[in-house]
Amino acid sequence: MSASNGIKILSFSGNTRILHLSWIAFFITFVIWFNHAPLLAAMRETMGLTDQQIKTLLILNVALTIPARIIIGMLVDSFGPKRIYSFLLMVSALLCFGFAAAQNFEQLAIMRFLLGFSGAGFVIGIRMISEWYPARQAGIAQGIYGGWGNFGSAGAAISLPTIALLFGGDDGWRYAVASTGVLAFVYSFIYYFSTHDTPKGSTYFKPKKSGALEISSKKDFVLYLIMNIPMYAALAVLTWKLSPSNINMLEAGVTNTIYIILASLYLFQAFRMYQVNAHVFKTEVPEIERYEFSQVAVLNLAYMVTFGSELAIISMLPLFFMDTFNLSPAGAGLVASIFAGLNLIMRPAGGWISDKFGRKRSLVVIMFGLILGYAMMSQIDASWSLPMAIVVTIFCSLFVNAGNGAVFAVVPLIKRRLTGQIAGMTGAYGNVGGVTFLTVLSFVSSEIFFLVIGGAAIFVFLATVLILKEPSNKMTEVLPDGTVQVIET
Structure with missing residues (x-):
């Protein structure tokens, strides 16, 4: 079987092999990211969670993913998708074990917040697939990677309740969550030893500077500053949802502290953006290196x-x-x-x-x-x-x-x-x-x-x-x- 553009879906060699290995890695990160969702009822019963605490876990699950995708994007450009995907899978596995072993709501909340990092796995494969496929095939290759990998959330919903029942008892959900960690841990080694960042003979281009995205003009720098605001604003909204005026998980003092930290992080990021791109205010970027x-x-x-x-x-x-x-x-x-x-x-x-x-x-x-x-x-x-x-x-x-x-x-x-x-x-x-x-x-x-x-x-x-x-x-x-x-x- 092959797509009309030449992608041989049933093959497991060449760039198709990289595609399959990468969407499976993404699938596993999505299983981990949503491994709590189908088990919430069991968790609520065994740990005595309130509806408010359940809603808090759902919010915390998406909070860290916003900055994580930015950080992972920088890391993958600097160190390559092979290393970073393997690293992310291993770290996600350890966090799974921590979530499965949690003994109270506070521990669950902390581990769920950190597991939001798993949602950044998507970014890694985008770079990997772009290295292995020409533009005439990039759309469908990226679509297969994203579409099939995204199905990991459905895979978690279908499989984990059954796994929890097989283990049985109050701790069935813990074993189900831990099993996804075992899967990620094993696959981190498989991915590392089975992939390469580029086809043989190709060059892996890295950013000239790290810490912020390189831009090409003063106008682009201003637009870059503006486009960073919504990401911090979204985190501020999540903080507001956890504040005393909403579900009251965070005290007023803690809420205000987080607001100050978010504002400080934005200012720090703006400073790093300037450090990386200060040259655009002094000299014109050569045409060959520009993008809009x-x-x-x-x-x-x-x-x-x-x-x-x-x-x-x-x-x-x-x-x-x-x-x-x-x-x-x-x-x-x-x-x-x-x-x-x-x-x-x-x-x-x-x-x-x-x-x-x-x-x-x-x-x-x-x-x-x-x-x-x-x-x-x-x-x-x-x-x-x-x-x-x-x-x-x-x-x-x-x-x-x-x-x-x-x-x-x-x-x-x-x-x-x-x-x-x-x-x-x-x-x-x-x-x-x-x-x-x-x-x-x-x-x-x-x-x-x-x-x-x-x-x-x-x-x-x-x-x-x-x-x-x-x-x-x-x-x-x-x-x-x-x-x-x-x-x-």
């Missing part, structure tokens, strides 16, 4: 609307269907699972469409379909028939999941040596979107919630039309000795 940060900004916002809205939708859709159509929890969950389940097919499809019909054109069309999808979902109410509501949900999901693939069909084509950092920032914006849209949902009705996402998509649609450029079929990188290398994309 505006392209990264558009992709960030596009992923915020696609993957960010998906995170929000899969969190609220079961309850929405249950309340609107008087379904049982199991029935509502089954219907709602369609939205995320289509990611398995449509994320690769979005990448393939991008390869086949052009990056910009594909993203524009997909974003327009996404706008229509959310506009229609905003009209769903009890007067609708359930089949019609499901059809509209599927329609919207097709474009949301295809959009995920289309965005990351472009990311590796901006600047090769910075791919990890660009992917990290874009991936982090997906989590920013999830936090943003769920926060909106806490204040408005479902109808307005869907319309807000659609409105954000209109803004991104216009930005894509007016700002995004079709990537060139060639990239240039300068080696440390000054040699210029042209990369055919």
